[in-house]
Amino acid sequence: MNWKLSFRIALTHLVTKKKQSIIAMMGVTFGISMFIIMISFMTGVNQFLEDITMDNTPHVRIYKPIEIEDRKIISEAKAEGADDWHIVQHQKPKNDMPRIKNGLQLMGKVENMPEVLGVAPQVATQVFYNNGPVQIPGTINGIDIRKQVALFALDKKMDMGSLDDLLKGGDLIVMGRGLAEKMGVTTGDRVSVTTPEGNNLTLKVAGIFSYGVAAMDESRSYATLATVQKILQKDPSYITDLNVKLKDVNGAKAFKAKLENQIEDVYIEDWETANASIRAGDSIRSVLTLVVCLTLLTVAGFGIYNIMNMNIINKMKDIAILKATGFQGGDITAIFLIQSLMIGVLGGALGLIIGFFFSYLLSKAPFPAAAFFRIETFPVNFKLIHYMIGLLFGFCTTLIAGYFPSKRASKIDPVQIIRG
Amino acid sequence: MATILKADNIVKYFLEPEKFRVLKGVSFDVQQGEFLSIVGKSGCGKSTLLYILSTMDTDYEGQMEINGEVLTGKTQNELARFRNEHLGFVFQFHYLLPEFTALMNVMLPALRLGKYSKEEVEERAIQKLKLVEMDEYALKHASKLSGGQQQRVAIARALINDPAIIMGDEPTGNLDKTNSNKVFDIFKELAQENKQTIITVTHDMDFANGSDRIIEMQDGQVLDIRTPQ
Numbered sequence: 001m002n003w004k005l006s007f008r009i010a011l012t013h014l015v016t017k018k019k020q021s022i023i024a025m026m027g028v029t030f031g032i033s034m035f036i037i038m039i040s041f042m043t044g045v046n047q048f049l050e051d052i053t054m055d056n057t058p059h060v061r062i063y064k065p066i067e068i069e070d071r072k073i074i075s076e077a078k079a080e081g082a083d084d085w086h087i088v089q090h091q092k093p094k095n096d097m098p099r100i101k102n103g104l105q106l107m108g109k110v111e112n113m114p115e116v117l118g119v120a121p122q123v124a125t126q127v128f129y130n131n132g133p134v135q136i137p138g139t140i141n142g143i144d145i146r147k148q149v150a151l152f153a154l155d156k157k158m159d160m161g162s163l164d165d166l167l168k169g170g171d172l173i174v175m176g177r178g179l180a181e182k183m184g185v186t187t188g189d190r191v192s193v194t195t196p197e198g199n200n201l202t203l204k205v206a207g208i209f210s211y212g213v214a215a216m217d218e219s220r221s222y223a224t225l226a227t228v229q230k231i232l233q234k235d236p237s238y239i240t241d242l243n244v245k246l247k248d249v250n251g252a253k254a255f256k257a258k259l260e261n262q263i264e265d266v267y268i269e270d271w272e273t274a275n276a277s278i279r280a281g282d283s284i285r286s287v288l289t290l291v292v293c294l295t296l297l298t299v300a301g302f303g304i305y306n307i308m309n310m311n312i313i314n315k316m317k318d319i320a321i322l323k324a325t326g327f328q329g330g331d332i333t334a335i336f337l338i339q340s341l342m343i344g345v346l347g348g349a350l351g352l353i354i355g356f357f358f359s360y361l362l363s364k365a366p367f368p369a370a371a372f373f374r375i376e377t378f379p380v381n382f383k384l385i386h387y388m389i390g391l392l393f394g395f396c397t398t399l400i401a402g403y404f405p406s407k408r409a410s411k412i413d414p415v416q417i418i419r420g
Numbered sequence: 421m422a423t424i425l426k427a428d429n430i431v432k433y434f435l436e437p438e439k440f441r442v443l444k445g446v447s448f449d450v451q452q453g454e455f456l457s458i459v460g461k462s463g464c465g466k467s468t469l470l471y472i473l474s475t476m477d478t479d480y481e482g483q484m485e486i487n488g489e490v491l492t493g494k495t496q497n498e499l500a501r502f503r504n505e506h507l508g509f510v511f512q513f514h515y516l517l518p519e520f521t522a523l524m525n526v527m528l529p530a531l532r533l534g535k536y537s538k539e540e541v542e543e544r545a546i547q548k549l550k551l552v553e554m555d556e557y558a559l560k561h562a563s564k565l566s567g568g569q570q571q572r573v574a575i576a577r578a579l580i581n582d583p584a585i586i587m588g589d590e591p592t593g594n595l596d597k598t599n600s601n602k603v604f605d606i607f608k609e610l611a612q613e614n615k616q617t618i619i620t621v622t623h624d625m626d627f628a629n630g631s632d633r634i635i636e637m638q639d640g641q642v643l644d645i646r647t648p649q
Contacts, residue, residue: 002531002532002534005528005531009528012519012520013519016519317515318517320515321515321516321517322517322528323476323500324474324503324509324511325503325504325509325528325529325532325577326501326502326503326504326505326529326532326533326581327500328496328497328500328501329496329497329500414476415471415476418471418476418511418513418589419467419471
């Protein structure tokens with residue numbers, strides 16, 4: 001086979017039928033550019049949603065749930081025989097505390113594991129925020145500020161004040177924006193809170209944060225570990241949660257299984273289980289994107305198939321002549337396949353450029369979001385791999401769409417054509 | 421002189437619309453450098469015979485050899501290579517590739533053969549075009565040439581690989597007297613000076629009478645082989 005010659009003939013065919021070639025190319029261009037725009041935007045949305053969730057979601061959370069004990073005291077006092085039944089109705093939990101036993105030591109142990117990026121300790125408690133006679137339920141989370149900033153970028157969520165201000169004294173909190181609005185307070189104001197044990201305290205607002213997630217912004221405050229331990233009247237080793245960030249987000253499930261083998265008496269939750277609905281949304285959007293893109297490319301493929309078929313019918317005489325003068329079946333296949341591939345590669349490349357252009361425009365377009373949503377333009381992802389997949393798809397579609405007509409062309413019997 | 425083509429008891433059936441014996445055992449030899457005409461009424465099977473001799477039609481019985489090589493039973497690709505190197509064709513309808521220049525049309529079979537470099541092929545093509553007095557139109561697109569001009573370019577194309585045999589299916593069938601005479605003169609010259617063999621199917625009795633030998637066919641059989649007066 002003489003590829004160079006086949007290429008030359010194919011190129012001449014394409015150039016002399018400019019209009020037809022351009023129309024065939026436009027099908028591919030349209031398919032690929034839509035693919036790029038859709039996939040860039042869809043993955044951008046996924047990324048954005050994942051970011052706002054993952055920013056403040058630990059990959060693995062370790063905590064101690066309060067559970068009703070299965071073991072019954074009465075059965076310890078009196079051995080249970082085959083005929084004896086002890087029935088305890090309306091059993092209540094013990095006055096147990098949601099503390100992790102030896103929390104700080106456990107933290108050190110987990111921090112040294114190779115998969116772990118860092119561990120942030122937390123003391124969480126429910127409180128009532130007293131707004132005059134009205135009580136607003138919420139939480140105060142005691143945090144290690146430096147670790148919280150390093151792992152969860154809390155400093156990026158501050159609207160007013162600064163996290164460092166929390167270190168300047170006791171009884172300081174930063175409050176969620178929604179909560180602060182409900183309370184009618186701002187930086188420097190004091191709020192009164194009531195702990196579950198019934199203690200009343202006055203705390204000073206050192207800053208306002210917002211995540212853009214109403215559930216958090218309307219109920220949560222942050223303070224230092226020491227402040228919350230003081231509110232709860234607990235010792236400095238009292239830790240209720242360990243929030244773990246991993247080096248690999250997707251390793252959470254495996255890491256959870258590993259931890260469960262090594263430590264006891266705590267509950268471990270990975271983020272995928274905790275955010276199952278977000279994961280489901282992600283995969284549904286991905287499937288949707290894929291289906292739309294495949295449809296577009298299939299339509300483009302059929303367009304090429306039709307045009308190549310027509311092209312071959314128009315070129316019957318030429319094919320007969322080429323065969324009569326010594327061109328083999330393979331040469332003919334090559335000539336038409338090359339035409340099809342040139343349409344695919346050129347159309348695909350043009351599609352990538354157009355797709356990039358419109359994705360770029362989209363990424364600069366202002367996003368009409370509520371004020372507290374931390375986003376200004378449409379979320380768009382630019383990833384090389386998407387462009388490579390697009391080009392590969394375009395190439396494969398045209399290869400398949402061009403192959404069958406080309407094969408047909410190679411089987412044309414020159415005698416039939418020449419004799420008329 | 422050496423025998424260049426040998427047809428031995430060629431039988432051919434048409435299956436459509438019903439089975440019909442077109443050629444009923446045709447045998448003859450052709451010598452190198454001979455200018456041979458095949459004549460006969462429409463439907464006598466002369467064109468069918470020519471396409472079998474040209475190796476394009478492989479669905480026949482009997483045996484055919486060119487240059488001592490038996491071609492019956494070879495694969496399509498082998499035959500294509502053989503045609504490329506040893507056979508040249510001129511058809512009634514000129515069948516140039518309309519997208520290409522006259523020069524490129526002539527060059528294509530030689531580029532396919534790949535025996536010479538591109539520069540050499542181009543030089544040879546211009547030489548062949550000169551032979552048919554078409555060199556001044558070399559860079560014109562084939563679709564812009566007149567019928568007679570196209571036919572002469574087609575002859576140049578048939579000659580590009582210096583084939584042993586040049587076959588023509590009514591090469592003058594679509595041409596006026598002047599152009600017919602030009603084509604005839606070219607064929608005559610090729611046979612006499614280059615010792616290339618010419619086999620043409622024709623209706624044109626003037627053309628046939630100018631050739632070295634005439635095979636007259638009737639109802640799928642050779643009726644008469646004669647040397648014209």
